[in-house]
Amino acid sequence: xxxxxxxxxxxxxxxxxxxxxxxxxxxxxxxxxxxxxxxxxxxxxxxxxxxxxxxxxxxxxxxxxxxxxxxxxxxxxxxxxxxxxxxxxxxxxxxxxxxxxxxxxxxxxxxxxxxxxxxxxxxxxxxxxxxxxxxxxxxxxxxxxxxxxxxxxxxxxxxxxxxxxxxxxxxxxxxxxxxxxxxxxxxxxxxxxxxxxxxxxxxxxxxxxxxxxxxxxxxxxxxxxxxxxxxxxxxxxxxxxxxxxxxxxxxxxxxxxxxxxxxxxxx
Numbered sequence: 139x140x141x142x143x144x145x146x147x148x149x150x151x152x153x154x155x156x157x158x159x160x161x162x163x164x165x166x167x168x169x170x171x172x173x174x175x176x177x178x179x180x181x182x183x184x185x186x187x188x189x190x191x192x193x194x195x196x197x198x199x200x201x202x203x204x205x206x207x208x209x210x211x212x213x214x215x216x217x218x219x220x221x222x223x224x225x226x227x228x229x230x231x232x233x234x235x236x237x238x239x240x241x242x243x244x245x246x247x248x249x250x251x252x253x254x255x256x257x258x259x260x261x262x263x264x265x266x267x268x269x270x271x272x273x274x275x276x277x278x279x280x281x282x283x284x285x286x287x288x289x290x291x292x293x294x295x296x297x298x299x300x301x302x303x304x305x306x307x308x309x310x311x312x313x314x315x316x317x318x319x320x321x322x323x324x325x326x327x328x329x330x331x332x333x334x335x336x337x338x339x340x341x342x343x344x345x346x347x348x349x350x351x352x353x354x355x356x357x358x359x360x361x362x363x364x365x366x367x368x369x370x371x372x373x374x375x376x377x378x379x380x381x382x383x384x385x386x387x388x389x390x391x392x393x394x395x396x397x398x399x400x401x402x403x404x405x
Contacts, residue, residue, distance in 0.1 A: 151177045165212040171221060174210065175200060175231070175247065176255050191243060193236050198252030201236070203244040222247075229291060251290050275302055282310040284333075288321045292332025300337035308342065316342040339368050367392060373400025 153159065154177060166174060180186070180195045187193075193201050204215045211218065225231040233245040249255070279298045284290065301313075317336060324330050331341070344365055366376050370384055370393050384401065387393050395405045 149173070149177065153177070163212060168221060171211050171213075172225075172230075175249060178202075179247075179249050179252065181256065189240070189243060191236075191239050193239070193243070193246065195246065196248070198249045198256075199246050200249075201244050201246045206244075229289065251294055253294055283313055286314045287317050287333060289327060289330050290333065291330055292334050296334035297332070297337065300334045304337070313337075313342055339372075341368055344368060370401065371397055373397040375401040 154174065179198050179200045182197050184195055185192050186195050186201055188201060195201060204218050207213075208215045208218045213221075222231065222233065226233065229250055231250060232248045234248065236243055236246055276298055279301050283301060284294065284297065317333065320336070320341070321327070321330055331339075336342075344367070364383060364387060366379055367387060369376060370379075370387060373396070375384065381403075384393065384398070384403070388395075388398055388403075398405050
């Protein structure tokens with residue numbers, strides 16, 4: 139398979155209605171369906187009215203029912219849902235129910251990493267906070283970190299801000315290697331943290347080394363039991379953490395009494 143290269147072409151929204159490309163009962167392929175989502179998504183923050191309800195859409199979001207999409211793509215609703223499930227599984231989109239809206243209000247679809255598909259709005263009326271970013275640093279962040287990590291979760295803008303706070307004090311190769319090591323050692327990829335959270339918590343300082351056990355343990359691989367120490371120090375306990383591990387680090391003076399109380403320990 140040839141290596142994919144970065145780059146852009148302009149696609150006018152009117153493409154969807156071009157007389158040379160329309161025909162009766164046309165059905166979209168999956169590529170065409172995803173391009174439709176990109177073309178229909180909001181380029182900048184805006185208010186959108188549906189069923190007499192005002193919904194505030196962010197850049198890269200779209201709000202419409204499965205029935206509407208099925209009609210536009212000439213698919214049935216089940217096929218649209220299966221396609222959405224696949225996009226969600228591959229962390230391409232997310233879907234959320236708008237808050238304070240009637241039950242029949244369609245979900246808001248957010249295209250993850252929208253800026254990869256679309257350039258950053260510049261000098262655009264009613265644009266988003268992206269205009270306030272340092273574009274030079276933003277491009278540097280793209281090249282040195284964002285485009286090199288294997289899984290991209292969470293807000294790209296938040297990840298950029300977390301990275302920018304480091305003021306180039308941390309080697310980017312170290313960040314890439316540590317984050318990708320974490321990804322490789324996480325069996326269920328949905329538990330990979332958002333890059334912004336990982337950066338803000340300085341989790342590259344954690345020991346991610348995996349060690350082989352003794353032969354009588356069949357050569358299984360074990361995690362460092364204290365890998366979540368940075369969370370424990372903040373009073374945050376992860377679901378699979380073992381109390382005895384936390385107590386050991388507390389006795390060593392690594393965790394404060396206040397943090398222990400926040401995690402439910404009696405001190």
